[in-house]
Amino acid sequence: MKVFIAFAGPRLKGNTAQLMNAFIDGMKSQKPDAEYIDGKVYQKKINYCRGCEMCKTTTGVCVQHDEMFDMYDEIFDSDVLIMAAPTYWFNISGQLKVFLDRLYGMKAGGMRNKALVYITTFGDVDEYASGAHNAVNSIKEISEYLSVPYCAVYASTGMGGVSKAALEKAYKQGAELAKSIKK
Numbered sequence: 258m259k260v261f262i263a264f265a266g267p268r269l270k271g272n273t274a275q276l277m278n279a280f281i282d283g284m285k286s287q288k289p290d291a292e293y294i295d296g297k298v299y300q301k302k303i304n305y306c307r308g309c310e311m312c313k314t315t316t317g318v319c320v321q322h323d324e325m326f327d328m329y330d331e332i333f334d335s336d337v338l339i340m341a342a343p344t345y346w347f348n349i350s351g352q353l354k355v356f357l358d359r360l361y362g363m364k365a366g367g368m369r370n371k372a373l374v375y376i377t378t379f380g381d382v383d384e385y386a387s388g389a390h391n392a393v394n395s396i397k398e399i400s401e402y403l404s405v406p407y408c409a410v411y412a413s414t415g416m417g418g419v420s421k422a423a424l425e426k427a428y429k430q431g432a433e434l435a436k437s438i439k440k
């Protein structure tokens with residue numbers, strides 16, 4: 258099993274990173290020998306999708322040879338794509354959205370061969386008022402469109418950081434997902 262980790266938050270030890278690490282620890286509890294690739298998306302320079310459609314009509318892959326392009330092969334080969342970022346303005350953060358848009362330019366089939374995971378934290382105590390569900394549902398719709406498995410992991414930080422219960426739940430979700438991948 259190969260797991261590509263796209264952490265797109267600005268705070269490497271922040272709330273979202275903590276929740277994501279609990280999820281990954283859960284995965285590792287079941288699949289310690291799997292390949293876990295930190296794409297270091299948070300420090301990459303990723304251009305916006307240009308919407309030129311060259312990837313679909315002519316070249317088969319994005320024409321922008323930037324740091325996103327360099328990640329395509331590893332993302333393509335992965336069985337699980339973890340996308341993690343804090344909730345910003347009731348939705349996916351800008352950093353993650355740019356990454357997500359550029360997945361469109363990966364060579365054909367790369368999004369239909371993997372499980373998607375979206376991990377987020379939010380400041381509001383209420384998960385609906387926080388807007389986190391807008392992002393959770395966006396990625397859910399992508400997974401339905403692609404007919405691939407989807408796992409959403411989210412937690413409020415409004416009571417002073419990510420709770421122990423949320424970390425434990427994320428760990429369990431990670432373990433369950435890893436078990437469900439037969440590789």
Ligand SMILES: Cc1cc2nc3c(=O)[nH]c(=O)nc-3n(C[C@H](O)[C@H](O)[C@H](O)COP(=O)(O)O)c2cc1C
Nearest residue numbers: 271272273343344345346347378379380381387414
């Ligand atoms: C630009 C910005 C926008 C935010 N928008 C929301 C929001 O819409 N809803 C919410 O509940 N929290 C919002 N927050 C709070 C963060 O989602 C929350 O503090 C999160 O846990 C931060 O994660 P991090 O520690 O990984 O950076 C926002 C924070 C920032 C910096």
